[in-house]
Amino acid sequence: xxxxxxxxxxxxxxxxxxxxxxGDKSSNAVDNFNLVTRDGEFVVxxxxxxxxxxxxxxxxxxxxxNTEGAILIDGKDVSQVPPKERDIAMVFQSYALxxxxxxxxxxxxxxxxxxxxxxxxxxHVDEAAQTLGIQHLLDRKPRELSGxxxxxxxxxxxxxxxxxxxxxDEPLSNLDAKLRVDMRAEIVKLHKRLNVTTFxxxxxxxxxxxxxxxxxxxxxxxxxxxxxxINLYEFPANRFVAGFIGNPSMNFLRAKHADxxxxxxxxxxxxxxxxxxxxxxRKMVDVWVGIRxxxxxxxxxxxxxxxxxxxxxxxxLGAVTVVQLSVGEHSVTAQLPGxxxxxxxxxxxxxxxxxxxxxxDDESELAIGRESTAQPSAAAEV
Amino acid sequence: MKAISRTAPSxxxxxxxxxxxxxxxxxxxxxxxxxxxxxxxxxxxIYYSFQQYNLIMPMYNGFAxxxxxxxxxxxxxxxxxxxxxxxxxxASLVVTVCLGLALALLFNRTFVGRxxxxxxAVAPFFVMPVVTGLIWKNMLFHPxxxxxxxxxxxxxxEPVDWLAHYPMLSVVIMITxxxxxxxxxxxxxGLQSLPEDQVEAxxxxxxxxxxxxxxxxxxxxGQVLYVVVMLESIFFLTSFAEIYTTTGGGPGTATTNLPYxxxxxxxxxxxxxxxxxxxxxxxxxxxxxxxxxxxFIAGNLNAGAAx
Ligand SMILES: Nc1ncnc2c1ncn2[C@@H]1O[C@H](COP(=O)(O)OP(=O)(O)O)[C@@H](O)[C@H]1O
Ligand SMILES: [Mg+2]
Numbered sequence: 001x002x003x004x005x006x007x008x009x010x011x012x013x014x015x016x017x018x019x020x021x022x023g024d025k026s027s028n029a030v031d032n033f034n035l036v037t038r039d040g041e042f043v044v045x046x047x048x049x050x051x052x053x054x055x056x057x058x059x060x061x062x063x064x065x066n067t068e069g070a071i072l073i074d075g076k077d078v079s080q081v082p083p084k085e086r087d088i089a090m091v092f093q094s095y096a097l098x099x100x101x102x103x104x105x106x107x108x109x110x111x112x113x114x115x116x117x118x119x120x121x122x123x124h125v126d127e128a129a130q131t132l133g134i135q136h137l138l139d140r141k142p143r144e145l146s147g148x149x150x151x152x153x154x155x156x157x158x159x160x161x162x163x164x165x166x167x168x169d170e171p172l173s174n175l176d177a178k179l180r181v182d183m184r185a186e187i188v189k190l191h192k193r194l195n196v197t198t199f200x201x202x203x204x205x206x207x208x209x210x211x212x213x214x215x216x217x218x219x220x221x222x223x224x225x226x227x228x229x230i231n232l233y234e235f236p237a238n239r240f241v242a243g244f245i246g247n248p249s250m251n252f253l254r255a256k257h258a259d260x261x262x263x264x265x266x267x268x269x270x271x272x273x274x275x276x277x278x279x280x281x282r283k284m285v286d287v288w289v290g291i292r293x294x295x296x297x298x299x300x301x302x303x304x305x306x307x308x309x310x311x312x313x314x315x316x317l318g319a320v321t322v323v324q325l326s327v328g329e330h331s332v333t334a335q336l337p338g339x340x341x342x343x344x345x346x347x348x349x350x351x352x353x354x355x356x357x358x359x360x361d362d363e364s365e366l367a368i369g370r371e372s373t374a375q376p377s378a379a380a381e382v
Numbered sequence: 383m384k385a386i387s388r389t390a391p392s393x394x395x396x397x398x399x400x401x402x403x404x405x406x407x408x409x410x411x412x413x414x415x416x417x418x419x420x421x422x423x424x425x426x427x428i429y430y431s432f433q434q435y436n437l438i439m440p441m442y443n444g445f446a447x448x449x450x451x452x453x454x455x456x457x458x459x460x461x462x463x464x465x466x467x468x469x470x471x472x473a474s475l476v477v478t479v480c481l482g483l484a485l486a487l488l489f490n491r492t493f494v495g496r497x498x499x500x501x502x503a504v505a506p507f508f509v510m511p512v513v514t515g516l517i518w519k520n521m522l523f524h525p526x527x528x529x530x531x532x533x534x535x536x537x538x539x540e541p542v543d544w545l546a547h548y549p550m551l552s553v554v555i556m557i558t559x560x561x562x563x564x565x566x567x568x569x570x571x572g573l574q575s576l577p578e579d580q581v582e583a584x585x586x587x588x589x590x591x592x593x594x595x596x597x598x599x600x601x602x603x604g605q606v607l608y609v610v611v612m613l614e615s616i617f618f619l620t621s622f623a624e625i626y627t628t629t630g631g632g633p634g635t636a637t638t639n640l641p642y643x644x645x646x647x648x649x650x651x652x653x654x655x656x657x658x659x660x661x662x663x664x665x666x667x668x669x670x671x672x673x674x675x676x677x678f679i680a681g682n683l684n685a686g687a688a689x
Contacts, residue, residue: 061582061586063582063585063586082585083582083585083586084585084586084587084588084589084590085588086586088586089586089587090582090583090586092579092582092583094577094579096577096579096580096582096583097580097583098580098583098584098597098598098601099580099602100601100602100604101601109584109587109597110587110588113587113588113589113593114588157583157587161587
């Protein structure tokens with residue numbers, strides 16, 4: 001268990017090539033990364049592919065050196081400490097099991113290197129195998145295991161060590177959908193039990209939302225927002241986070257603002273106390289309006305908040321019906337109750353409560369007005 | 383089951399049968415080639431090994447029974463050549479594999495000029511054995527004109543006549559020079575197929591550089607090492623050109639190996655019968671290695687198919 005702190009951490013893969021003119025600051029794979037975990041916290045890094053999640057993990061593990069800033073574990077700067085001395089266990093996406101060793105040998109490897117007595121090693125391995133339900137596999141080689149079993153062995157190899165920090169880099173992405181949901185719950189349970197500070201990487205926002213105590217949303221090597229799942233959903237800090245979190249994604253409409261009402265071709269929405277003062281005080285004209293599909297509902301054509309469009313696509317999922325409408329130049333997705341009868345080509349009027357609207361600056365794309373009241377920042381607690 | 387399927391052969395079964403026929407047809411050219419080029423000479427060798435057949439004594443031809451083998455086993459030179467063969471194989475194996483592995487580990491890292499260095503390191507492999515022998519004899523080992531002699535003189539030392547005083551060492555050096563690139567190439571390919579994340583996992587598990595090598599790299603290279611050892615053994619068993627062009631099996635019988643012994647028996651004593659008997663000995667020796675190799679490869683293929 002440990003507190004991990006990343007201070008202004010940056011990674012530039014081209015560093016060293018800078019002299020040859022191949023690298024500069026803008027090519028940082030990870031830039032200005034700041035985060036302090038709680039002891040035993042489960043932190044999820046999420047973002048699209050190539051945003052620097054793996055790079056961040058590898059820097060924490062010591063497999064890559066951070067080119068700027070400092071990484072601290074329990075207050076001690078480990079930036080220059082080699083991986084084998086950091087006492088960090090990592091679960092790789094490919095599992096990276098040792099193919100020539102049995103499951104038991106795979107799990108025992110780190111303890112064997114530490115020259116622990118055989119009996120003690122056996123106790124630890126058996127205990128971990130029990131936790132993960134793989135006692136019957138201990139004598140098998142990795143190639144004789146299914147994907148889900150390999151996954152468990154990889155987890156087992158990590159927990160046998162009882163490390164200070166767990167790192168998991170997309171550990172479930174090679175499993176099929178059903179197994180993924182099961183393992184998700186199991187990893188969360190495992191974490192509750194072991195209570196070891198854990199970094200978990202995924203590009204799947206559902207995984208992030210269901211597992212993370214806190215989520216770090218990244219894009220292009222930069223942190224977009226660090227918050228609890230519910231705060232990310234309700235108070236996205238910018239347009240990227242708003243679009244990334246939630247499924248189906250938030251709708252964005254380009255709107256003109258006048259007197260507390262934002263409108264455009266086919267829609268008009270009035271702002272409530274949360275937005276109105278901010279927009280008016282900044283004398284804004286052009287804004288982005290964000291509306292989550294699940295906050296839209298059918299209404300009559302006279303509602304104050306209304307969006308009118310023709311139906312392009314209808315997806316009947318049973319529990320819900322997802323429809324796509326053309327509203328002026330925009331395409332709007334709405335999630336309606338499952339029993340709702342909707343036909344292609346219908347003209348619908350949708351409505352949305354003012355307090356469910358999100359506004360974003362036209363240029364900076366930062367959220368306007370509404371802000372998360374309770375910022376659960378570990379930095380503040382420590 | 384059989385009877386039922388015979389009356390109404392399933393599409394799958396006829397498909398399988400025609401597949402088997404096609405397979406045999408496609409393999410035929412290779413098998414026929416092997417028969418002509420391998421089995422015929424082998425059969426002739428076996429035949430002559432039981433014949434009294436000396437080219438300068440044509441009147442004494444005829445069936446010799448086990449006489450050729452008796453003469454062979456009574457010839458101290460044969461035993462000496464057998465010992466020399468094994469020394470050459472063992473010494474060259476140890477050096478080429480160790481050196482090859484060290485170089486492969488080196489070239490598996492990135493450093494400035496790696497491409498050029500790698501090409502140079504591999505180059506000896508493309509030199510013909512005869513040329514290898516001549517280069518070493520005339521340009522390197524030569525006590526007057528050789529590079530080593532020049533270096534010794536520069537250091538104020540007496541030049542060494544390598545081929546005369548250290549004949550076996552010289553032969554092993556030449557063979558090693560020629561075959562280390564082979565071990566290097568194969569082992570380097572093996573190293574490059576080692577998944578990076580396994581090494582990283584070992585690092586995080588607390589492995590030092592040596593432990594990483596010992597527990598991850600060596601097991602990964604296990605099969606590749608086995609193949610290198612087996613193939614090289616068979617090549618080293620048949621070393622000839624390097625000896626023919628340099629020491630001529632000498633001084634005395636110091637570097638006479640089995641192939642060279644057979645050569646001498648045929649072309650200097652003109653005794654085809656005894657040479658054939660010796661050749662059978664060489665075939666048996668080579669087969670011991672070959673069978674181990676084939677077993678290993680077949681075992682691997684089966685394991686691969688079962689996976
Ligand atoms: N070894 C490397 N050398 C150079 N660039 C790299 C290397 N590894 C990753 N990158 C680059 O760094 C960025 C972040 O990569 P990565 O951390 O793997 O993203 P993610 O895990 O979020 O998909 C990408 O643009 C990628 O191309
Ligand atoms: Mg990644």
